Amino acid sequence: MRTGSPLPEPRNVTRTVEVMDAIRQRMADGRLSPGDRLPSIRRFATAMGVSPSTVVESYDRLAAEGVIRSRPGSGFYVSGSLPPLALAEAEPRRDRAIDPFWVSRQSLDADAEMLKPGCGWLPADWMPNAALRRAIRRLAHADDAVLADYGSTHGSLALRRLLARQFAEEGIAAGADQILLTGSGTQAIDLICRFLLRPGDAVLIDDPCYFNFQALLRAHQVRIVGVPYTRDGPDTALFAEALAEHRPRLYITNAALHNPTGATMSPQTAHRLLKAAAAHNVTIVEDDIFAGFEPDPSPRLAALDGLSQVIRIGSFSKTLSASVRCGYLAARPDWVEALVDLQVATNFGGPSPVSAELVLATLGDAGYRKHLEGLRRRLARARRETADRLAALGLHPWLMPRGGFYLWCSLPDGRDAANVARTALDERVILAPGNVFSVSQSAAGYLRFNVAQMSDPRVFEVLKRAIAAAEG
Amino acid sequence: MRTGSPLPEPRNVTRTVEVMDAIRQRMADGRLSPGDRLPSIRRFATAMGVSPSTVVESYDRLAAEGVIRSRPGSGFYVSGSLPPLALAEAEPRRDRAIDPFWVSRQSLDADAEMLKPGCGWLPADWMPNAALRRAIRRLAHADDAVLADYGSTHGSLALRRLLARQFAEEGIAAGADQILLTGSGTQAIDLICRFLLRPGDAVLIDDPCYFNFQALLRAHQVRIVGVPYTRDGPDTALFAEALAEHRPRLYITNAALHNPTGATMSPQTAHRLLKAAAAHNVTIVEDDIFAGFEPDPSPRLAALDGLSQVIRIGSFSKTLSASVRCGYLAARPDWVEALVDLQVATNFGGPSPVSAELVLATLGDAGYRKHLEGLRRRLARARRETADRLAALGLHPWLMPRGGFYLWCSLPDGRDAANVARTALDERVILAPGNVFSVSQSAAGYLRFNVAQMSDPRVFEVLKRAIAAAEG
Numbered sequence: 001m002r003t004g005s006p007l008p009e010p011r012n013v014t015r016t017v018e019v020m021d022a023i024r025q026r027m028a029d030g031r032l033s034p035g036d037r038l039p040s041i042r043r044f045a046t047a048m049g050v051s052p053s054t055v056v057e058s059y060d061r062l063a064a065e066g067v068i069r070s071r072p073g074s075g076f077y078v079s080g081s082l083p084p085l086a087l088a089e090a091e092p093r094r095d096r097a098i099d100p101f102w103v104s105r106q107s108l109d110a111d112a113e114m115l116k117p118g119c120g121w122l123p124a125d126w127m128p129n130a131a132l133r134r135a136i137r138r139l140a141h142a143d144d145a146v147l148a149d150y151g152s153t154h155g156s157l158a159l160r161r162l163l164a165r166q167f168a169e170e171g172i173a174a175g176a177d178q179i180l181l182t183g184s185g186t187q188a189i190d191l192i193c194r195f196l197l198r199p200g201d202a203v204l205i206d207d208p209c210y211f212n213f214q215a216l217l218r219a220h221q222v223r224i225v226g227v228p229y230t231r232d233g234p235d236t237a238l239f240a241e242a243l244a245e246h247r248p249r250l251y252i253t254n255a256a257l258h259n260p261t262g263a264t265m266s267p268q269t270a271h272r273l274l275k276a277a278a279a280h281n282v283t284i285v286e287d288d289i290f291a292g293f294e295p296d297p298s299p300r301l302a303a304l305d306g307l308s309q310v311i312r313i314g315s316f317s318k319t320l321s322a323s324v325r326c327g328y329l330a331a332r333p334d335w336v337e338a339l340v341d342l343q344v345a346t347n348f349g350g351p352s353p354v355s356a357e358l359v360l361a362t363l364g365d366a367g368y369r370k371h372l373e374g375l376r377r378r379l380a381r382a383r384r385e386t387a388d389r390l391a392a393l394g395l396h397p398w399l400m401p402r403g404g405f406y407l408w409c410s411l412p413d414g415r416d417a418a419n420v421a422r423t424a425l426d427e428r429v430i431l432a433p434g435n436v437f438s439v440s441q442s443a444a445g446y447l448r449f450n451v452a453q454m455s456d457p458r459v460f461e462v463l464k465r466a467i468a469a470a471e472g
Numbered sequence: 473m474r475t476g477s478p479l480p481e482p483r484n485v486t487r488t489v490e491v492m493d494a495i496r497q498r499m500a501d502g503r504l505s506p507g508d509r510l511p512s513i514r515r516f517a518t519a520m521g522v523s524p525s526t527v528v529e530s531y532d533r534l535a536a537e538g539v540i541r542s543r544p545g546s547g548f549y550v551s552g553s554l555p556p557l558a559l560a561e562a563e564p565r566r567d568r569a570i571d572p573f574w575v576s577r578q579s580l581d582a583d584a585e586m587l588k589p590g591c592g593w594l595p596a597d598w599m600p601n602a603a604l605r606r607a608i609r610r611l612a613h614a615d616d617a618v619l620a621d622y623g624s625t626h627g628s629l630a631l632r633r634l635l636a637r638q639f640a641e642e643g644i645a646a647g648a649d650q651i652l653l654t655g656s657g658t659q660a661i662d663l664i665c666r667f668l669l670r671p672g673d674a675v676l677i678d679d680p681c682y683f684n685f686q687a688l689l690r691a692h693q694v695r696i697v698g699v700p701y702t703r704d705g706p707d708t709a710l711f712a713e714a715l716a717e718h719r720p721r722l723y724i725t726n727a728a729l730h731n732p733t734g735a736t737m738s739p740q741t742a743h744r745l746l747k748a749a750a751a752h753n754v755t756i757v758e759d760d761i762f763a764g765f766e767p768d769p770s771p772r773l774a775a776l777d778g779l780s781q782v783i784r785i786g787s788f789s790k791t792l793s794a795s796v797r798c799g800y801l802a803a804r805p806d807w808v809e810a811l812v813d814l815q816v817a818t819n820f821g822g823p824s825p826v827s828a829e830l831v832l833a834t835l836g837d838a839g840y841r842k843h844l845e846g847l848r849r850r851l852a853r854a855r856r857e858t859a860d861r862l863a864a865l866g867l868h869p870w871l872m873p874r875g876g877f878y879l880w881c882s883l884p885d886g887r888d889a890a891n892v893a894r895t896a897l898d899e900r901v902i903l904a905p906g907n908v909f910s911v912s913q914s915a916a917g918y919l920r921f922n923v924a925q926m927s928d929p930r931v932f933e934v935l936k937r938a939i940a941a942a943e944g
Contacts, residue, residue: 014613060838066637079637104816108625112617127620133612136619140608145584147608148599150794153580183655183797186820194691199671200500215817219666317820322622325655325824344576345687348658348789352797355824 015050019058022048024067027078038068038076098418098433100211100218106430117459118421118432120210120259121322122405122452126378128362128371132321135361139354146357150349153340155181155328156356162363163328167312171303174330178307180339181351185289185315185327186212189252191339192285192311192329193220194346202246204282206234208408208437208446210259213252226439227251229258231399233265236272243280250283255300255312257290260437260448261408262401270299277309284310292319292372293379293403307331316359319372324362326355379405382451390449393464398446407449408434415470417447423466429459431466486718487522489695491530493672494520496539496693499550510540510548570890570905572683572690578902587934589925590893590904592682592731593794594877598850598924600834600843604793607833611826618829622821625812627653627800628828634835635800639784643775646802650779652811653823657761657787657799658684661724663811664757664783664801665692666818674718676754678706680880680909680918682731685724698911699723701730703871705737708744715752722755727772727784729762732909732920733880734873742771749781756782764791764844765851765875779803788831791844798827851877851924858923865936867919879921880906887942889919895938901931903938 026032038044038059045052059076062068068076107119139146154160160176167174182188197203199221205213207226217224225246227234234253242248251273257264265273277284286301291314302312307330315327329339343350362368380403387397387407394412401407411417417433424431432450434443454460498504510516510531517524531548534540540548579591611618626632632648639646654660669675671693677685679698689696697718699706706725714720723745729736737745749756758773763786774784779802787799801811815822834840852875859869859879866884873879883889889905896903904922906915926932 061836064838064841065634065836066641101813101816104820105625105812108622108816108821121622122620124616124620127616129616129619132619136608136612140605140612144596144599144601147601147604147795148594148596148793150580150593150789153577183659184819184821186818187655190818198500212817212820215813219814219817317622321620321826322821323619323825325827340577341573341687342691344573344580345684345691346658346662347656348576348684349580349656349794352824352827353795354793354830355797355827358826 015054016057016061019044019048019050019055020062023058023062027067032078036078038078040075098421098436100215100436103211103430103432103436104215106425110430113428115429115453115456115459115462117449117453117463118430118447119450119453120432121318121450122375126375126452127321128319128365128368131362131365131368131371132324132358134365134367135358138361139357142357146353149353151351151353151356153344153349154179154336155326155350156353156360159326159356159360160328162360163330167302167330170297170300172300172307172312172330174307174312175333178333178336179328179330180336180343181356182327182329182343183347183351184325185287185313185317186216187347188313188315188327188329189213189285189287190216190219191342191346192283192313192331193217193222193250194342195335195339196249196283197222201250202248204239204242204246204248204251205439206253206258207439208260208434208443209252209439210254210287211436214439217252224439229261229263231261231263233258233263233269234273236269236276239273240276243276243282247280248282250285251277252285253287253301255286255288255291255302256294256298257401257404257406259290260406260432260434260446261398262404262406263399264298264402265301267299270301270304274301274305274309282309286310286312288312288314289318290404293376293405295376295380295403298402302330311335316363319375320359320362320368324355324358326351326359376403379403379452382454383407386449386451386454389454389460393460393467395447395449395463395467405450405452407451409447409449411445411447411467411470414445415467416444418444419470420447420463420466423469424462427462427465429462429466431463486695486697487526488529488533491516491520491522491527492534493695495530495534497672499539504550508550510550512547570893570908572687572908574893575683575902575904575908576687578897582902585900587901587925587928587931589921589931589935590902590919591922591925592904593790593922594847594924598847599793600791600837600840603834603837603840603843604796604830606837606839607830610833611829614829618825621825623823623825623828625816625821626651626808627798627822628825628832631798631828631832632800634832635802639774639802642769642772644772644779644784644802646779646784647805650805650808651800651802652808652815653828654799654801654815655819655823656797657759657785657789658688659819660785660787660799660801661685661757661759662688662691663814663818664755664785664803665689665694665722666814667807667811668721668755669694673722674720676711676714676718676720676723677911678725678730679911680732680906680915681724681911682726682759683908686911689724696911701733701735702741703733703735705730705735705741706745708741708748711745712748715748715754719752720754722757723749724757724759725773727758727760727763727774728766728770729873729876729878731762732878732904732906732918733870734876734878735871736770736874737773739771742773742776746773746777746781754781758782758784760784760786761790762876765848765877767848767852767875770874774802783807788835791847792831792834792840796827796830798823798831848875851875854923854926855879858921858926861926861932862921865932865939867935867939870918877922877924879923881919881921883917883919883939883942886917887939888916890916891942892919892935892938895941896934899934899937901934901938903935 434446906918
């Protein structure tokens, strides 16, 4: 951003939006119907306490949207007809089965009043929005090509170079040409699945693991095989057994901080996994999405293996922004080329150049790094405090994670997490019951909590009632 | 493309694919396992009711894919394990085959000095960047939630409402809950394919058609059946024949301005298509991506049908920005819910809320409308001027489109467009040879030009030399 460039006046923008909203409100509550003439500019300016030019701007923009129409010499009129709006758009269906989509749908479509201790992201005001806003202001001055064009098939070279430097620090030698930007971390895994899997193939995942791995693999119609997860990572003996029995093509796991448990893989486990996987020609997808929350680096399969049989994927959704969608993968060069074709075929090109530019600028913002440090401290405090408050309700974490925002807690006295979650949802609190994470359905006695989403005391009140109501 | 150009026989291509699919099916259901010998050519030809040469061709192609192996003197055997899905040769280099990825890869990864008369988008400085920059400045003042959160599963409600109003003006009554925002128009079609198609299903496309439809369908491993395109839309008699013969699940086509020909579907064609499709229970995907370039509205299948068997898809990449990635689909409500789950599973949620906000604000900018009007005039002028300059080189448009930026031109004297394109690429000019658009490979004598990318006189100099160098 050039210093001294005139920034837009936010107040006028706000006033224009207020006038537009006032008109929309009149249409919504029936005071203005299709065909009705809008108030005159002068009269409405007086009524709203704004300048006539603000009303003109508002009417022009509503006309550009098609909400109202101008009839020359006669004023503005409400347009023909509004389409029907179904109730379903505001309300996710509460009665749907508690399956791997349950938490996603409830959390993503929750309205602002709902509390979401079961969701998988930070509250909006815990995110580095100041740094992102600076990046957005810079973006307004970017070249036409950044704003208008599809961008290259691999995605922003500058961002790929930055990632390559970060990988080098971890000991992973990957050129920028081995990195492919994607629309999201999930989309990166999806591309890999499309590339490597055929219906009926076996795929190993951790049990428990991130519920969307299961949802994604269902879309690929593969056989999902769970490997029990220990406090040191997947159980290596059972992992080896599963390899021999199911001959899987792929194993998908989290690096750094495991979702939902918050556990960290030990170096011995990492080494044994790689050795067993190599013997059976299994490709490993290592999802590094929680890396930014680690207090210090932990073993990485990709670093031990050097991107031979491991594919690293990640995104910026947890620490930077989930709204600016951008993920990545790093893999063998020949695989990257095939994945590029797949991404062109299925999404015409890579992620938005505008998104990549915003990510790059935010990562390079000094305020972002300070934010991350502060965030780690804030989360450490929230983890301790939340664990104490949950303990008072008889909920105990399976382990105390080194970082991140998850606590994987056992319920007291054999109570069923799905029942607790259903009761809580009636009180507008979204929980994450254990079995949505478990392919073997063996986690009925667990809930995953997000310590950053639990500052409202109502969470604990509802939780207490819901636990009491659930059968023991 | 009935008139003039002799049609190739698409049946042989189809039969080869059918034989390949039959083998794949036997491998999928276990009748053929790794190491097994394939049926002899003569026996399988009899069983499938095809000629031995078709089986030879099928086995050769499966062997080229690595699915099976030939042992000289002994026959064909199933390979050890299925290889990864390869959509095209892995090289992005200039020597790669001229296949449906050729134009995408060359155009997307072209450096700034290359000229791109073969590419499918406007130059960056023809785009509404001033309006987009205003939208970006407004975005810097958006709520934290817009900047930080994943957003709702269906995508921005405000943008969906705006689309619903636009649909209402076309006579399509679709509530905002029937609209799903996606990462791109292509991604919308990809979701629909994942939802409706299974490997081996038949899908109809226009011949010629947008090359990426072929690339996308290859990723879904379906049988692609081309329907010759006339100046009034697809040939309705051959469309009906293809329905009866191949029992396709889906037909994918462009509304408004057909890619690559620029033709417009006539009302009679639209009506006949819908009637035939309804009789065979075929879903139609209508891609409306060029709607913004129309001088006046043309028939829409979705408007005639009312989103019963038609799914409308579109994006903002051609007229607003290809960098701010956002597409949409409008479909039956129950299908939208299923597509939401698929999008969550494969991309965790919908398009970037930041992108939707930028699209919404730009669409609402009064300057955007003015830009579009000016753009249509500018393109009309460029079409006429480019047609004149191409005529001087012996290149003649198949028809003069009502709008948009494409001219589908025949080469003089039977010259081969692929040879012309290869020569031009050596001189750093990217052309779009006809056969990348043609599933039957019957468009070797055509090139698709983008009149907005031809202001540099070097395009015509290189073209002249390349045509002269190509054999007549």
